[in-house]
Amino acid sequence: MTTVAVVEDDTHILAAVTRGLTGRGHVVLGATSGLRALGEIVDQRPDVVVLDLGLPDIDGLELLRMLRAVTSVPVIVATARDDEDAIIRTLDAGADEYVVKPYSANQLDARIRAVLRRVREDDTEEPMQVGGLTMDARSRVASIDGHPMDLSRKEFDLLWHLATRHGEVVSKRELLAAVWRQPYGGPEKTIDVHLSWLRTKLGESAKTPRYLRSVRGVGVMLVDPHAA
Ligand code: CA
Secondary structure: OOOEEEOOOOOHHHHHHHHHHHHHEEEEEOOOHHHHHHHHHHHOOEEEEEEEEEOOOOOOHHHHHHHHHHOOOOOOEEEEEOOOHHHHHHHHEEEEEEEEEEOOHHHHHHHHHHHHHHHHHHOOOOOEEOOOOOEEEEOEEEEOOOEEOOOOHHHHHHHHHHHHHOOOOOEEEHHHHHOOOOOOOOHHHHHHHHHHHHHHHHHHOOOOOOOEEEEEOOOOOOOOOOOO
């Protein structure tokens, strides 16, 4: 049984989504304001959150950042805006998936199952070590030279994917498909932004790379700098 928190100020949409998800066997926690939702999500610990970006009391992206500061619960953002910039900002702020309004209960249910499948896949992976970098997908803890790294969900997923393929050049297209679930291409800028954050957290830069080597026009590779 999956508990889904649905944050949506339009009571008609909330009622329809609740009906659709309940009919598919989910338990739904509804909230019509952002701040009430934040408290409810912290208290009730749902398995997944569906977040409307257009809320009356707080900007949806701001709420997403607040959520990310306190929980790693998967978040599916529901947005009326289907332009690329809005989607990039949403993914950068820590969303796992998005649906563009209006969406059907079937489509939302499929997204929910997809994000939960990803979380469960992570739970079965063995810890990994590349040089001074260690990563554990189960606890979602990464450390560099023994120091814990403070990574967002996407930063962790990106670094984990590169670590599983360490020593190989991974294309941005593959990263978009594997980490951002965009198999048909999409905002490559968002990868560059996440790579630059990762470099800072790994204590390196594009000019003086250690773990993350960009291969122009091809992709990026994670290497053990001590083995080179
Ligand atoms: Ca709204």
